[in-house]
Amino acid sequence: MSKLFEHEVKELLSCVGVAVPEGMLVNPDGEQGVIDATAPGPFFVKAQVAVGDRATAGGVLRVDTLAEARAAAADILGRRIRGSLVECVLVERAVLGAWFGYAAVTIAEDPPRRMLVFSTTGGGGFDPSTAEVQLALTDGPQGYRIRRELRRIGIDSAQLPAITSYLEKLVDCALRWCAYTLETNPVTYADGRVVALDAKAELDDYSKKLLPRPELLNRPEQDARERAARDCQQTDHRGSLRYVQLVAEPDRAGPVQVASHSVGGGESMVVLDALAAANLVATNYCDTSGSPSEEKVATGAALVAGQSHIDGLFFSTCIANQPLAVTARGLVRGWEDVGWRGPTVVRFAGNQSAEARDIVQDWARRRGVPIDTVGEETDEWEAARRLAVLLTKVDAL
Numbered sequence: 001m002s003k004l005f006e007h008e009v010k011e012l013l014s015c016v017g018v019a020v021p022e023g024m025l026v027n028p029d030g031e032q033g034v035i036d037a038t039a040p041g042p043f044f045v046k047a048q049v050a051v052g053d054r055a056t057a058g059g060v061l062r063v064d065t066l067a068e069a070r071a072a073a074a075d076i077l078g079r080r081i082r083g084s085l086v087e088c089v090l091v092e093r094a095v096l097g098a099w100f101g102y103a104a105v106t107i108a109e110d111p112p113r114r115m116l117v118f119s120t121t122g123g124g125g126f127d128p129s130t131a132e133v134q135l136a137l138t139d140g141p142q143g144y145r146i147r148r149e150l151r152r153i154g155i156d157s158a159q160l161p162a163i164t165s166y167l168e169k170l171v172d173c174a175l176r177w178c179a180y181t182l183e184t185n186p187v188t189y190a191d192g193r194v195v196a197l198d199a200k201a202e203l204d205d206y207s208k209k210l211l212p213r214p215e216l217l218n219r220p221e222q223d224a225r226e227r228a229a230r231d232c233q234q235t236d237h238r239g240s241l242r243y244v245q246l247v248a249e250p251d252r253a254g255p256v257q258v259a260s261h262s263v264g265g266g267e268s269m270v271v272l273d274a275l276a277a278a279n280l281v282a283t284n285y286c287d288t289s290g291s292p293s294e295e296k297v298a299t300g301a302a303l304v305a306g307q308s309h310i311d312g313l314f315f316s317t318c319i320a321n322q323p324l325a326v327t328a329r330g331l332v333r334g335w336e337d338v339g340w341r342g343p344t345v346v347r348f349a350g351n352q353s354a355e356a357r358d359i360v361q362d363w364a365r366r367r368g369v370p371i372d373t374v375g376e377e378t379d380e381w382e383a384a385r386r387l388a389v390l391l392t393k394v395d396a397l
Contacts, residue, residue, distance in 0.1 A: 023092035097188025104183035105174035166194035239292025297330025305340035320350035328356035349376030
């Protein structure tokens with residue numbers, strides 16, 4: 001799986017007519033693209049790293065002039081944002097719109113399906129589960145269904161065509177590119193069009209040939225854990241294992257860092273948001289779904305729990321239909337392999353969830369692991385808060 005940088009996603013979207021802010025890319029070799037030097041500010045300066053919540057980590061700055069933007073870009077280059085080295089910076093002229101919302105196409109579980117999510121509110125910390133539009137996508141044209149949902153939530157008729165067109169393009173891109181996630185947050189409506197102010201995408205490497213710019217997936221994996229996950233996926237085709245290192249080892253700067261492991265691509269993204277809301281930094285993305293083997297889950301669990309820079313671990317499932325008892329056995333097997341004994345919260349929801357909880361609780365009792373196991377009655381945000389409390393209690397001992 002490849003997690004694209006913001007400027008790469010915007011370049012791909014612009015190929016299909018999606019509006020993006022005027023901007024330029026700055027790297028140690030110079031500038032690519034042009035911003036009108038006479039254009040009024042403000043400007044945004046954004047570190048191009050594949051991590052969440054860049055703004056609170058100092059990776060997104062707002063300045064008033066283009067000269068200040070260039071100076072800020074030069075200062076950010078070479079820094080580490082949540083452990084990731086900043087090798088290029090995006091400078092964009094601010095777009096002031098009527099509202100700042102959220103638009104994404106994601107994969108939901110049980111049953112597996114693609115969802116279009118849209119809201120006229122968005123930005124940092126936005127919870128996609130609260131969006132006004134949650135539309136399960138079907139085969140064939142989507143325009144009439146999108147318009148119906150937009151009318152239902154009271155979108156002004158003057159904005160209706162532009163928003164419908166934007167969402168149709170987003171859906172078309174996600175389907176054609178086989179994207180796990182294609183998210184634009186925030187988006188805004190300005191000058192009669194919808195503009196993607198920020199963007200991210202997670203694509204399967206096998207969809208490379210489907211992109212307007214296939215070379216964007218040529219960046220080699222530098223992280224050993226990502227390579228190990230790829231090797232496992234290529235040799236064991238039962239279910240899927242996707243792993244992305246978000247904070248490089250052994251970076252220990254900043255807030256409390258925790259490992260993240262989920263069942264379901266959409267669930268993984270929800271978990272990252274929930275951890276951020278609890279002031280916990282997720283060091284990685286890991287998804288083991290599609291009824292993987294116990295061996296594949298164990299591989300993922302060992303990659304997740306074996307990180308040297310984590311303080312705790314968070315595992316969560318969507319309402320999964322895969323046998324969670326198999327998942328639970330894989331988890332404890334992987335944790336044993338790397339000697340994990342740290343503060344842990346495990347959330348099981350779905351098929352065999354009670355049996356899965358018993359397996360994990362029995363292992364935790366035998367090994368003396370500080371663990372909190374919960375079910376679907378506890379949402380991801382509450383479970384993340386529980387991990388924050390558990391970490392505090394363990395530190396106090």
